[in-house]
Amino acid sequence: MIQKPNKDRTTTPPKGDKIKDIYLAGKVTGIEYEKCLRKFDVYELLLKSSEYNVTNPMHHISKHASWEEAMEISMELLKTCDAIFLIKDWINSKGAKQELIYALQHDYEIITNF
Numbered sequence: 268m269i270q271k272p273n274k275d276r277t278t279t280p281p282k283g284d285k286i287k288d289i290y291l292a293g294k295v296t297g298i299e300y301e302k303c304l305r306k307f308d309v310y311e312l313l314l315k316s317s318e319y320n321v322t323n324p325m326h327h328i329s330k331h332a333s334w335e336e337a338m339e340i341s342m343e344l345l346k347t348c349d350a351i352f353l354i355k356d357w358i359n360s361k362g363a364k365q366e367l368i369y370a371l372q373h374d375y376e377i378i379t380n381f
Contacts, residue, residue, distance in 0.1 A: 288320045289378065290345045290370075292363040293354030295337070300330045310354055322348055338362050345369060350376035 291310055295303050307325040314321045322344050328337045341362060345351065351370040357363035370377060 287350075288322060288348040289314055289350045289352050290322045290348040290366070291324065291352050291354060292345075292357050292360075292366045294356040294360035294363065295325070296334060296360070296362070306354065310352065314352065321352075334362070338365065341366060342369065348375070350378055352378045 291307055291314075293307065293310075298306075304325050307323050311321045311323045324337075324341045324344055327344060328340050332340070342365075345366055346369075351366060353363065353367065357367070367377070369375075
């Protein structure tokens with residue numbers, strides 16, 4: 268059974284439970300592409316090692332995409348998931364904040380710690 272979020276709707280992934288699909292959200296704009304890709308890949312590997320299905324937007328968006336193009340693709344990817352994982356720097360990202368708003372509006376599980 269998936270742990271229900273506390274009153275601020277955030278949770279740590281419970282041991283032994285599985286969320287079908289988790290979307291990774293974090294700061295991308297202003298970070299060198301290869302560094303950002305490595306950051307997202309580390310979180311993807313950590314979550315996959317706990318048997319979660321992970322949607323890593325960095326693997327679906329061209330490094331040459333505009334912010335608007337990247338957000339359009341990101342939002343479509345997010346819609347295929349059940350939960351969102353907020354990478355530590357999400358608070359500094361306009362896009363991650365928009366993704367979080369969508370997740371909250373659609374009652375997604377919000378995961379902030381791993």
